[in-house]
Amino acid sequence: MRSILSLFLIITVFACNSKPEEQTQSTSTNSQDAFPLFIDNIDPNRKLSSAMERSFKQYEAPRLLDNELYSNFRYTELEGFDYNNGDGTITRRDPSKIIFENGKYYVWYTYRNTPTKPMGYSKCNDTIPSVDWDLCDIWYATSTDGFTWEEQGVAIPKPDKPNPGWRSVSTTDILKWKDKYYLYYQAFSAPSGKPSNGGGSDVCPVAMSYADSPDGPWTPLNKVVIDFGKENEWDHRVIHDPYPLVHDGKIYVYYKSGMDKRDANRKHWDGWGVAIAESPEGPYKKHPLNPVMNSGHETILFPYKEGVAAIVTTDGIEHYTIQYAKDWVNFEIASVSKLLPVAAGPFSPDAFTDTDDADGITWGLSHFINAGNNWNKMYTKLGRFDCDLSRKTNDPSM
Numbered sequence: 498m499r500s501i502l503s504l505f506l507i508i509t510v511f512a513c514n515s516k517p518e519e520q521t522q523s524t525s526t527n528s529q530d531a532f533p534l535f536i537d538n539i540d541p542n543r544k545l546s547s548a549m550e551r552s553f554k555q556y557e558a559p560r561l562l563d564n565e566l567y568s569n570f571r572y573t574e575l576e577g578f579d580y581n582n583g584d585g586t587i588t589r590r591d592p593s594k595i596i597f598e599n600g601k602y603y604v605w606y607t608y609r610n611t612p613t614k615p616m617g618y619s620k621c622n623d624t625i626p627s628v629d630w631d632l633c634d635i636w637y638a639t640s641t642d643g644f645t646w647e648e649q650g651v652a653i654p655k656p657d658k659p660n661p662g663w664r665s666v667s668t669t670d671i672l673k674w675k676d677k678y679y680l681y682y683q684a685f686s687a688p689s690g691k692p693s694n695g696g697g698s699d700v701c702p703v704a705m706s707y708a709d710s711p712d713g714p715w716t717p718l719n720k721v722v723i724d725f726g727k728e729n730e731w732d733h734r735v736i737h738d739p740y741p742l743v744h745d746g747k748i749y750v751y752y753k754s755g756m757d758k759r760d761a762n763r764k765h766w767d768g769w770g771v772a773i774a775e776s777p778e779g780p781y782k783k784h785p786l787n788p789v790m791n792s793g794h795e796t797i798l799f800p801y802k803e804g805v806a807a808i809v810t811t812d813g814i815e816h817y818t819i820q821y822a823k824d825w826v827n828f829e830i831a832s833v834s835k836l837l838p839v840a841a842g843p844f845s846p847d848a849f850t851d852t853d854d855a856d857g858i859t860w861g862l863s864h865f866i867n868a869g870n871n872w873n874k875m876y877t878k879l880g881r882f883d884c885d886l887s888r889k890t891n892d893p894s895m
């Protein structure tokens with residue numbers, strides 16, 4: 498499954514993708530100062546080694562240090578959330594993108610507060626959760642600085658049976674469209690973790706609720722908006738991690754599927770597709786090139802220049818990469834990095850502006866799983882990540 502980051506990491510030494518002036522300050526030796534010049538002096542038209550050829554062609558970096566889609570990540574613990582001393586009864590996970598409205602930042606996330614820790618599929622009942630995202634509601638919090646958060650309470654409660662999501666609603670993401678707000682989320686109508694479904698790869702489509710204000714009240718559509726593919730198609734029984742963005746006057750909802758397949762290491766094979774609609778309630782048309790990504794458990798996407806960038810964190814042959822699709826569907830690897838944020842939601846100012854000159858991201862929230870050696874007895878905390886995937890901070894001329 499996903500990577501285990503069992504502690505809150507406060508990694509202060511990780512420099513983000515540093516700007517030229519910072520390199521001069523932080524690296525004082527002559528050889529390091531000379532490094533960019535050495536790269537500059539390689540003529541891309543002469544015979545090149547494979548590594549140098551890819552740095553010019555595949556990564557489209559005129560100089561190695563100019564790759565704007567390369568960053569390390571720094572993590573900081575948040576203020577404002579209580580976890581019952583980590584006894585596993587309270588969880589907060591899978592944060593949405595962050596939006597800035599009414600002078601503050603808003604985030605939505607999966608919230609569980611149950612009498613026990615998750616006990617596994619065989620021991621779950623109406624009050625005992627099977628897995629960390631079972632018996633959850635969607636809650637939200639606000640902040641003025643992104644570090645200290647004020648929990649506001651429930652946004653989307655589980656609907657009554659038999660509406661989609663009556664067992665659990667989780668893993669939400671936000672869309673702002675024509676001055677209204679839409680939350681898309683996983684709608685479970687059975688406990689997760691059934692062994693014959695491959696453990697976490699639960700049968701679950703996407704539902705949606707809408708509101709006039711980010712503070713709600715939210716009205717559930719009470720129907721599935723992105724449904725499974727046909728029998729034996731790659732997304733025939735899982736539509737997870739819905740991730741809406743606006744492009745070309747339309748709504749692009751990226752989503753994960755394909756999870757019933759496992760690789761040689763028993764890791765999920767996760768693919769990502771995109772479903773496109775002209776209005777938030779659909780109908781959503783799946784792109785004929787789906788799946789458009791061959792890896793990534795809880796992938797983060799954000800508009801970048803005229804295209805879309807993706808942080809592909811865990812699972813799959815291309816995990817730990819940052820990718821770019823100029824046309825929003827044909828993704829290429831832009832860089833390989835490490836300690837990427839898990840299940841993150843960035844503050845992505847251009848997520849809904851439909852610009853062809855999008856800036857990137859510099860921070861967001863991600864989650865940290867505290868599972869020890871037992872995936873059934875876990876809880877998850879939210880934390881903050883900072884990075885340098887923004888053109889404005891990367892390019893001194895802007």
Ligand code: AAL
Binds near residue numbers: 591630667
């Ligand atoms: C996550 C997401 C989905 C899965 C589970 C809860 O982090 O990929 O939401 O169903 O794990």
